[in-house]
Amino acid sequence: xxxxxxxxxxxxxxxxxxxxxxxxxxxxxxxxxxxxxxxxxxxxxxxxxxxxxxxxxxxxxxxxxxxxxxxxxxxxxxxxxxxxxxxxxxxxxxxxxxxxxxxxxxxxxxxxxxxxxxxxxxxxxxxxxxxxxxxxxxxxxxxxxxxxxxxxxxxxxxxxxxxxxxxxxxxxxxxxxxxxxxxxxxxxx
Numbered sequence: 425x426x427x428x429x430x431x432x433x434x435x436x437x438x439x440x441x442x443x444x445x446x447x448x449x450x451x452x453x454x455x456x457x458x459x460x461x462x463x464x465x466x467x468x469x470x471x472x473x474x475x476x477x478x479x480x481x482x483x484x485x486x487x488x489x490x491x492x493x494x495x496x497x498x499x500x501x502x503x504x505x506x507x508x509x510x511x512x513x514x515x516x517x518x519x520x521x522x523x524x525x526x527x528x529x530x531x532x533x534x535x536x537x538x539x540x541x542x543x544x545x546x547x548x549x550x551x552x553x554x555x556x557x558x559x560x561x562x563x564x565x566x567x568x569x570x571x572x573x574x575x576x577x578x579x580x581x582x583x584x585x586x587x588x589x590x591x592x593x594x595x596x597x598x599x600x601x602x603x604x605x606x607x608x609x610x611x612x613x
Contacts, residue, residue, distance in 0.1 A: 430524070433525035436517075441518050444515060451500070456496055458490030495563065502555060513544045516541040534599065541592060546586075561574045
């Protein structure tokens with residue numbers, strides 16, 4: 425197998441593993457700080473953008489910072505939805521690139537991890553509107569009546585994510601067909 429592929433696979437495995445470890449720490453730190461660790465006038469939009477996949481609130485609906493403790497804990501709990509999906513995808517990618525770095529390309533295991541990554545990403549795209557609705561509710565729960573909000577949106581990024589997910593699932597099917605052809609060729613004498 426090509427040494428360059430194995431080197432890059434090891435690099436990507438290390439990157440995905442580092443992100444897997446650091447992401448929950450960063451998300452928990454952002455939420456539990458209540459926004460205090462963010463600097464500047466736009467601290468509220470920064471924490472919302474970093475911790476919540478760019479949920480947007482206008483100035484009238486923006487929460488006051490630091491967030492109340494119930495908002496911090498509920499916000500963290502709600503963010504476990506995309507965080508769990510992200511961490512599971514990263515875990516599948518760590519496993520996949522471990523196989524690639526070991527020289528496995530067209531095997532049942534590599535197909536399995538590509539497929540799992542695609543289906544997990546699809547679940548994340550489907551769950552995102554629920555996450556956004558719950559998160560806007562949590563962030564505005566201490567606002568005055570009439571200024572509380574539950575918001576759901578669908579944008580070009582969501583359509584892009586669906587297309588990417590579909591492509592990954594399709595690639596897994598193509599890889600599986602390649603694996604089957606390779607196995608049948610190995611059995612042919």
